[in-house]
Amino acid sequence: MLSQHLENRRQSQSADQPDGSSGQQSHGVLFSSSVSAFTPRDLLILAFYHKRIILIVALLSIIAGLTAATYARTRYAAESLVMMMIDRAHAGISDVAGTLPSILSIDGLKSVDSEIRILESRRVIEDTLSALDPVTLFPEIARPRLFGLLPADSPQDQLEKAIDKFKRRLQVEQQSSSNIVRLSFSHEDPDLAADTVNALADAYLKRRRAIFDVPRSPFLASELARHSDQLKSIEGQIQALKSEYDIVDLGQESLLAANQVDSIVQRRRQTQERQAALQAEVTAAKKRLAALPERVFDFREQSNQTQNDDDRNVLLRLELERDRMASQFLPDYPPLQELERKIRTVRQSMKGGDKPVYNTTREVRNPSIPFLNNHLLTLEIEQDAVARQLDELNRQHTVAVEKVGRLRKAESELRDLERTRGVMEDIYRDYAQRTEAARAEEEAAKVRFSNVRVVQPAVAPATGTSMAPSFIIAGLVGGILLGGAAGVLATWLRQVYILPHEIERDLGVPAIASFSDTDGELVSPGAQQELIHLAAQLRDHGLDDQPMALIQFVTANDGDGDAIVARGLALEFAKGRGLRTLVIDLCGDGTGQLTAINAGADDKTDGEAAGEADSGAVERLPTIEPQGTGDLEALPSAVPLLWVSRQATGSALGSLRTPIAQSRQMLERLNQRFDIILILSPPIGNSHLARRLSPMVDANILVARAEHTRAPVAARMRDSILASGGDIVGLVLTGRHFHIPQVIYRWL
Template structure:
């Protein structure tokens, strides 16, 4: 029952725990707090005094884009990746490259760090060289700090060691091996050998293609099929133009012959050269005399008879007939014609004979042109085949020459790149090499600060725990709460 009452009392105290309770506990457990705090601080001071000295060497690596990175490609112009700004990802990548296990392993071997590590006392089995190197790599990784500096292109690298000489040596070895690895990571191995081998193969192919071209010209009997074909085509065009002109001349001559023949058919072979006309005077005189007589007779009859009298009318008719005969005689005199050969007819006959002669000559010339045209066309077909063969050989030779020059240039670029790599011209450089640190890091202040903090926490926690586990009743309130009865009087511990 008493235990239950105590537990209930403790629960009530937990629920009503205040800052005053903390102060009360601190006052009651002041000796324990002071002793605990001083003890921990003293232990910290001893540890700070006994800790070995650590020397920290530092170096800085600059990442830049001074050297353009060439990309291996079959293009004639080698693409170049040229950038000026360094990204945060590149800085982190270089930092991870510095922290890589294989690089740290090489640094361990180069500085013989595996021999400096002592085997833990709890390890009974002896370690081989690989295990020692692995342990040294882990220790080196813990002691190494690699951090890109913000807002710069620098990477800060620091290493802590007991020996200042060793600290500087490790960082310098790390820088040298890191530069080699950086060059190896950004370089395609075997570039120069590959390009040189390809250039030699294309040089041999080019030599073979040139020999084929020489043999082709000698065997086919042509030096330049393209030029010869051009000349042959020009001649063929001229002959075809002459043939068309001959055909036009033939058509013109035939039309001319037909026209001349038609004109000759319509022309007489002789023409009148002289025409003489004259009247018949005797006939005209007789007819005029008769007319005069008839007129006299009519006059005589009109004196005696009426105009309607039959004999008068008959005389009138004879007069009209005589006058008509006189008029017809005047209109149709006597005609005397003289004829001779027609010169137009003779000229046209001569022109027709000439046209027929020219037609025969033109037809013969057109036939000769057709034969020449067939000959030149056959020659052009042969020259076409020879030109295609030569063009194929020329393309092959040109392609081999271009590839030879391409790989020869790329081999030279690879050789220059290898030379730059050997001279360590790269986009990373040690901006600040590691130097031997002369002053060790003062860790006693840090140890003492940690001791003070740890002593304060430990003393407070220990005082609270000790006070909680103390079963004595220390105040009237605790007595009243425990017994359930009021306290009549309370006497101090010292009896006053």
């Protein structure tokens, strides 16, 4: 059989393939095709396919650069010059007479470097920011973070950011071979830049005086700080004690706690009295209940009536029967006389006086017992509730007594702390007065001569520098790089096919034909040439000199173009090659296929085609059971030698209940009658029919739609056909788009 020849062909191909070849081609792919590497044209096609993403990313980068350039502010650098005068003490040379000039030595240069380090110190920068307000100098540090989603930084974090920004914008340089130091600070506001440099110089001078001046009141200041810390500690202890004992007003809370204890004691006494009363009531109820009799007399009855006494009923029935027979027979009729005797016997029995007399006496349960039981149950329930209430009152009394004890303890501790706080406040007040007096005396005694002079104060600069050109260049370069990266990422994430060789590379199945999205019913010259090429491949690659006759079109989704390709191929086989061709439509009733073929026929007019279709020329094709309901019917189309099935889905071939052997025999009979048979199966994901017929046909053609069929779906379609034992001749790509403009494409 033909399937055995195909299997032998696959085994021979598998034996001829070298190591590392595609395993798919050795297990059911009839044609092999070498996959070429990407060419510059393919890269250009991918770039035009993803041009929207590439342009969007590139434009975003360019827009970001332009936006940054728009918001880039011109910075103005204000400068100031400070002169460090080095005296004999720094140089290490003694001047006894005091007539030698000042000199600059290596030690003097080191002293200038030390002064620069003081200028750049954190303390000097903090003092400068305190004088200018960090938010005024850098407004961005007070704005909400993350586009307003997060609140602004805390004041401490704002200060840290301001110090970092200040250090980046500050430049302190020593002029070569001199004792002049240049201070420079850049800012968007020239006036603020000049004010910042002047404030920095003032802060530096103050810091320098604080470093070199000898304090005269260190002991008083330290003692004042120590007592201040002790006062704060005592205050914290008082607040912690109040929080621990939950105290607001100690006197008021003590009074409330005592009143609560007294109230609980009174309620507990009342509850105990009620408990004693309930105990007495329960005892009395139990005594009365035990003294009551269990049953009491209800009524008495005397009667001579006997149960089941049916004499009168029997007498009535006998008399009725006698009257009926007397109306129909003579008096000497034997059955009538028998009835008379029975009547006399019953009457004698009723006259008898030997019936017994019955006496009935009834006693009932004493009704007082349920009442006393209910009352006793109510008393016991109330007694249990009172006991629970008493337990709760005892617990509340314990808690209240504990609270009173805790308040007494807290009162003792609080009095000690308040006494200590009073003493510490007096000591702190005394030290504060003495410290201020000492500081006033030290300020009056200061006569130190400064050896640092500001020779040039900072003024507002007239010109500045801007980063806008740099941002624009960075946006352009970033747009090119990010656009290319976006195109590569989109290509890597894409799961649909746009080029035939992508199918060959991913699926290992050769792309034997491709049709563009503008071909329609494949009547254009280019589509016709592609159909001729496809038909030649199918007819020229036969097995053992037997061309392929049974071909199935397999698709994964509806609307992938398999019906259009099948119709175009059928027209090529029938008109171009003169082969008896049958199109079996297992996706519908065949009417749509016949109408499309008749509409596309160019050798007959519409009237002739309609007349032939309506003439009733229906050819019934034989099956294994021609007398059954599974026969396959075919209608001749307007094209000679071309038939289209009608209602094939209701035939034995389109039914999954038909045995495989019967379907195979049916296809063999159809193969004997037609030269080429094209089968349109339902999508493989919707029906098992395509997998069922795949090993029965000579070859299976996969159909995928460009930019529509996903790669995992196509792979599952291929694996399903191969797993079912079918042979794949190749894949036809439909709906292909040409993204490169024709002006550029002609040069590729």
